[in-house]
Amino acid sequence: MESVKEILHRYNLRGTSARVAILNTIISSEAPLSESDIKKRIHEVDRVTFYRSIKNLLETNIIQGIITQGKIIKYAFCTENKNNETSVQFYCTECQRMTDVEIKAQLPVVPQGYTEKTCSITITGICKTCNKSIQK
Template sequence: MDSVKDILHRNNLKGTSARIAILNTIISSEAPLSESDIKKRIHEVDRVTFYRSIKSLLDTKIIQGMITQGKIIKYTFCPENQNNETAVQFYCTECQRIADVEIKTQFPVVPQGYKEKTRSITITGICKACNNSSEEEIDGVVI
């Protein structure tokens, strides 16, 4: 994968210390991160710079935000090959990991006169690994 500075440069963003720290934190995480999760991991960025940096990363689609069940926005890295496509993801409420979902159906059409900027769908639930680990088996019956 390209370096964070290369990703920022390719998207016409300066490689500021705040953007580099935020993007490194998001990319290195296995699960989506909330604003407070990111702030806990990087301490050298002031509040205004933090929010401006997040906004610029969202605007250029380097990262994407998703709203979880608790109405908290969590951020993930958006690989370049998904920037122009519809993103459909499954968010596990147990392990908080995201998995890409294969698209086999047609998507809703935006009403006439509306201008679509991005398209993403997040399905929330429990992934296969967490679902299997939460099931108990008694006498060969899964409950």
């Protein structure tokens, strides 16, 4: 896998210490992280720089924001940075892991005159592994 600095460079973002720290933290996590989760793991980034860096990473589709049932935004690394494509993920409310979902159904069509840039759909529920442990 390419380094965090290489990923940032590919999307024409400078490898600032804040961006590198935030992206390293998100990539190294098995589950999406909230802002407070990220802040607990990195202490050297001030509030303004943190939010500016998150905004830059979201705008370039390096990371994505997932709104959980509790209305908390959690951030995950976009493994396949698909610009102008639709991505669908499944978010498990039990283990908080994200899984890419294969798209087989027809997707909504944007109204005439609108220009779609990206579309990200998150399905929230309980994954197969957690369902098995709940049923025991």
